[in-house]
Amino acid sequence: MSKDNIMNTYGRFDVTFEKGIGSKIYDINGKEYIDFVSGVATNCLGHSHPAIIKAITEQSSKLMHISNYYWNTEHSKLAEILIKNSDHSKVFFCNSGTEAVEGALKVARKHGKLSGNLNKNILLYMDNSFHGRTFGALSVTGQPKYQNDFRPLISGVKEVKFNDIEDLKKNFDENVCGIIIEPIQGEGGINPADVKFLETARVLCDKFDALLIFDEIQCGMGRLGSLFAYKKFGVIPDVISIAKALGGGFPIGAFITNEKASKALVPGDHGSTFGGNPLGSAVGTAVLTELTDGGVIASIDEKSAYLKEKLNSLKDKYGVINEVKGMGLLIGISLKTSPKEFMNACFKNGLLVVTAGADVVRLLPPLNVTIPELDEALKLLEDVFKEITA
Known part of the structure; x- marks a missing residue:
């Protein structure tokens, strides 16, 4: 072979x-x-x-994929579970964590555009962070070793020292449209965010009308002992990127928004051919049911x-x-x-x-x-x- x-x-x-x-x-x-x-x-x-095998077997015999021009039963079920267990209102389904980050960044940029301030397009990110390898996600990844060979990356981004409240305040103003934080930096070395740092980010986002984005791709979906990682920190973000454990090994990702953030995207702004397909959604529902109802x-x-x-x-x-x-x-x-x-x-x-x-x-x-x-x-x-x- x-x-x-x-x-x-x-x-x-x-x-x-x-x-x-x-x-x-x-x-x-x-x-x-x-x-x-x-x-x-x-x-x-x-x-x-067994729950994943059962979901794949049963759903693949009924309906695997349709276009997002139509609704399907399974993505509605999965969305309902996610929203029921969060403080948020809308879900966009995709296929991976990097895609979930890309979508979250687009929500923040569009939110800034809708504010009427033409300069409100700055995205803040943390040093030592990791959010993925596409150009957008790479641009807000605070590790030069992943970035250097692919420059120039996207503009309008600023790095903040992780858990440094003064550096966060220094870089935050009315031109910031969003900030992306891992509640626990995974690739960076298993570094938890300080609650005070997250609380300050929440206050600044509210003050300057920016969106607080949590990347929970590695630390979410039960890994910390709650379905969503943010619940362990007591700080509610506007947008959450999830993937990995959402499908238990089957490719699926999503970003979840509160009511304010959900208003940013309208038909034509974002899409995903395979996002929310019936097969992936059925697996996601089976996984979340085991994680929550299964104890x-x-x-x-x-x-x-x-x-x-x-x-x-x-x-x-x-x-x-x-x-x-x-x-x-x-x-x-x-x-x-x-x-x-x-x-x-x-x-x-x-x-x-x-x-x-x-x-x-x-x-x-x-x-x-x-x-x-x-x-x-x-x-x-x-x-x-x-x-x-x-």
Whole structure:
């Protein structure tokens, strides 16, 4: 089986996977791994979950795709669940997180245009942030290593120091149309936003009639222990970008708006050929039903506390960990050793983890992971700590 026809855009491990069940995944040689990458926080119900298989099987036999010139039953169902569980009023469906960010940025720009102030087009973003790799999302990503080879990017953007209230105030004025923030920076190193910083952003947006956008693509959809991440911080944004876990592994994204923000876009302003298709929407509904009614989200806080306690014990025992950080089941281990080498050692031992930022390894287990499965992963982690401190 040739791999030469696939474009060289990822630093892939030398492994080919072919099946997975729950938190376990198996390569073509039958080797078992514990998957604590979960498609980078996407496979929130693990692999081959019965509810997802059922939704795909049943819906694919009825209707997979129609044009958005028409309504379909499934996107209406999914929208109703999202709005019922949020403080917002409208949903736009797309296919990925980057698309959800692009849509949110367009809402903010159009909102600025409608204000009557022709200069109200500035988008603020955070240093060390990550929002995607399309030109718009890349332009508000605060990491030059992703941007440099693709300049010039879009204009009308300004970087703000994350969690620096004074820098936020200094850059905010009547020409700002929107600000985009990850409640927890994922790719940047599992860095939570300070509540005071988010509260200040909310006050400034209200003062200057700008839109507060939360990028919850990695930290939302249950991962922090609430369906939406913003509920853990007590600050309500105007727009939320979601994706990843929304489909449990099936491609779907969305941005959600409150009443004020929803008025910005009118027919012709935005679109998505596959956005809100019946198949993706049916899967999203199945996933959210498991997360909410199925009790998955209700179990997150207990699992998070257990995992953090065990990791802090490893910190005390081996002296290789700087800090255990994050919320819910979005956990970062800041290391005194190379995170890439640590990740590779975990891989050899049969545990999949992924790096973030300069010194962090992320643990992103399925949200329905069991305590015994956490113990299995912790044992493999301890084996790696033993190896690197021997």
